[in-house]
Amino acid sequence: MARYVFITGGVVSSLGKGLASAALGALLQARGFSVRLRKLDPYLNVDPGTMSPFEHGEVFVTDDGAETDLDLGHYERFTGVSARNTDSVSSGRIYSNVLEKERRGEYLGKTIQVIPHVTNEIKDFLDVGDDEVDFMLCEIGGTVGDIEGLPFFEAIRQFSQDRPRGQCIFMHLTLLPYLAASGELKTKPTQHSVKELRSIGLQPDVLVCRSEHPIPEKERAKIALFCNVRPDSVIPAYDLKSIYEAPLAYHRMGLDQAVLDAFGISPAPKPDLTRWEDVMDRLNNAEGEVRVAIVGKYVQLEDAYKSIAEALTHGGMANRVRVKAEWIDAEIFETEDPAPYLENYHAILVPGGFGERGTEGKIRAAQFAREKGVPYLGICLGMQMAVIEAARNLAGVADAGSEEFDHEAGKKRFTPVVYHLKEWVQGNHRVERKLDDDKGGTMRLGAYSAVLQAGSKVAEVYGTTDIEERHRHRYEVDIKYREPLEACGLEFSGMSPDGRLPEIVEHKDHPWFIGVQFHPELKSKPFAPHPLFAGFIKAALDQSRLV
Ligand code: GLN
Numbered sequence: 001m002a003r004y005v006f007i008t009g010g011v012v013s014s015l016g017k018g019l020a021s022a023a024l025g026a027l028l029q030a031r032g033f034s035v036r037l038r039k040l041d042p043y044l045n046v047d048p049g050t051m052s053p054f055e056h057g058e059v060f061v062t063d064d065g066a067e068t069d070l071d072l073g074h075y076e077r078f079t080g081v082s083a084r085n086t087d088s089v090s091s092g093r094i095y096s097n098v099l100e101k102e103r104r105g106e107y108l109g110k111t112i113q114v115i116p117h118v119t120n121e122i123k124d125f126l127d128v129g130d131d132e133v134d135f136m137l138c139e140i141g142g143t144v145g146d147i148e149g150l151p152f153f154e155a156i157r158q159f160s161q162d163r164p165r166g167q168c169i170f171m172h173l174t175l176l177p178y179l180a181a182s183g184e185l186k187t188k189p190t191q192h193s194v195k196e197l198r199s200i201g202l203q204p205d206v207l208v209c210r211s212e213h214p215i216p217e218k219e220r221a222k223i224a225l226f227c228n229v230r231p232d233s234v235i236p237a238y239d240l241k242s243i244y245e246a247p248l249a250y251h252r253m254g255l256d257q258a259v260l261d262a263f264g265i266s267p268a269p270k271p272d273l274t275r276w277e278d279v280m281d282r283l284n285n286a287e288g289e290v291r292v293a294i295v296g297k298y299v300q301l302e303d304a305y306k307s308i309a310e311a312l313t314h315g316g317m318a319n320r321v322r323v324k325a326e327w328i329d330a331e332i333f334e335t336e337d338p339a340p341y342l343e344n345y346h347a348i349l350v351p352g353g354f355g356e357r358g359t360e361g362k363i364r365a366a367q368f369a370r371e372k373g374v375p376y377l378g379i380c381l382g383m384q385m386a387v388i389e390a391a392r393n394l395a396g397v398a399d400a401g402s403e404e405f406d407h408e409a410g411k412k413r414f415t416p417v418v419y420h421l422k423e424w425v426q427g428n429h430r431v432e433r434k435l436d437d438d439k440g441g442t443m444r445l446g447a448y449s450a451v452l453q454a455g456s457k458v459a460e461v462y463g464t465t466d467i468e469e470r471h472r473h474r475y476e477v478d479i480k481y482r483e484p485l486e487a488c489g490l491e492f493s494g495m496s497p498d499g500r501l502p503e504i505v506e507h508k509d510h511p512w513f514i515g516v517q518f519h520p521e522l523k524s525k526p527f528a529p530h531p532l533f534a535g536f537i538k539a540a541l542d543q544s545r546l547v
Contacts, residue, residue, distance in 0.1 A: 057303030072088055233262065245280060307521040376515075
């Protein structure tokens with residue numbers, strides 16, 4: 001039976017709870033324990049799949065096709081443990097399950113209430129897979145005191161009582177604000193936050209205190225006293241230059257020791273931190289810099305492309321070079337020549353996206369990269385745009401476009417080189433979709449295999465011809481354009497195993513131009529950079545030596 005660490009936050013949001021959870025997971029692994037991380041989000045959306053990336057940041061897709069919170073990306077990047085659909089839940093999902101059961105008559109005529117019906121549903125979710133790992137780390141989204149969060153806090157309280165003594169601990173993150181005028185760190189908000197937590201029956205065992213300034217011993221003792229936490233379990237968390245410092249920094253501050261102490265695990269197994277020392281060595285001792293332009297739509301909020309930003313950093317680590325990624329709004333290229341903008345970069349990445357806005361600009365960015373021999377990585381929509389560019393400018397399909405844009409506009413304007421996928425095979429069964437299906441959860445989602453053409457650039461990059469990558473899209477490049485496009489040099493170098501769905505395209509006579517229908521960024525780790533990102537940055541490095 002797993003031990004449970006519940007991670008909550010107070011005072012303000014965006015304290016880095018996800019990162020602290022992920023770093024703790026990495027540290028427990030370094031001590032030889034197996035871990036799984038889980039996120040409970042209080043919002044009422046059933047999942048983040050339908051939320052705007054501007055609002056919620058990236059949607060992280062799991063192998064088994066769940067659309068989840070971007071914190072699950074941090075969990076995977078720090079622990080290497082692939083998340084599952086049972087690792088992410090929202091109030092929306094919980095309530096929807098409860099209401100479905102009620103409609104089916106499963107509650108046998110009882111009055112349905114938050115306690116026990118909603119809390120039981122949450123506890124069932126917490127239970128899943130508890131016999132598989134040593135530690136289950138469960139992060140509750142939002143801050144203590146949020147109305148939507150209450151059922152989750154109540155459920156974890158009950159859960160810890162249902163389990164044998166000593167199986168569950170609570171870790172709470174807060175902020176110590178600094179008052180410049182008096183030169184003081186203030187502990188009162190932390191005291192109030194813990195008071196709020198205790199009023200709903202939760203006593204934190206470990207307190208993680210974010211602070212921009214060193215926390216004097218005196219303040220640490222004061223927090224311990226007022227919050228009823230042991231002094232060595234008040235863990236300072238200072239700002240870091242890179243998120244990948246978090247495991248080593250938290251270890252220095254005693255986080256993993258405090259957690260093991262709270263469980264009474266003694267003597268604690270010694271940690272092996274070489275993986276993280278190597279990661280830091282690669283980050284700190286990078287030589288030179290390559291500049292990558294990311295031509296996208298959701299450029300105002302960096303979190304919208306979180307995994308891509310991280311995967312580029314990993315690609316830099318693989319080549320021991322710093323990567324400077326800059327975001328350019330694709331719409332600019334609809335009215336302006338891309339050359340003066342893009343000439344300053346060693347590589348161009350066009351990420352995934354939805355809707356027509358900005359797509360003509362992305363097509364022009366792909367054209368620039370193809371014509372000028374600049375390394376190009378097109379991800380999902382970025383691949384579709386590269387194919388449309390080749391269809392228009394090389395294969396003579398002047399009005400090539402995607403059915404997505406015609407559907408959105410409600411009129412037919414394009415020849416659909418990219419069309420709406422109505423059926424495909426997943427494992428042993430056939431999946432069918434219609435254009436007017438619900439938006440939520442109806443895309444081609446999760447891990448699918450692809451077969452790469454031997455001798456292609458992409459097979460060389462991967463070092464194999466059989467791969468499996470995560471998908472999240474509704475539209476697909478039409479196979480009937482394979483022949484005319486290949487005749488113009490755009491090879492279909494990766495296909496679904498049944499040969500029906502193009503997964504990868506590449507320009508034969510180009511130093512490095514690859515478009516992929518899937519999202520390689522989701523599987524990249526700092527200690528195992530994704531081959532496509534390692535290869536892309538290597539190509540950018542070669543390009544930087546040319547110019
Ligand atoms: N909008 C495109 C589709 O649905 C691409 C999706 C994406 O880039 N993730 O096929």
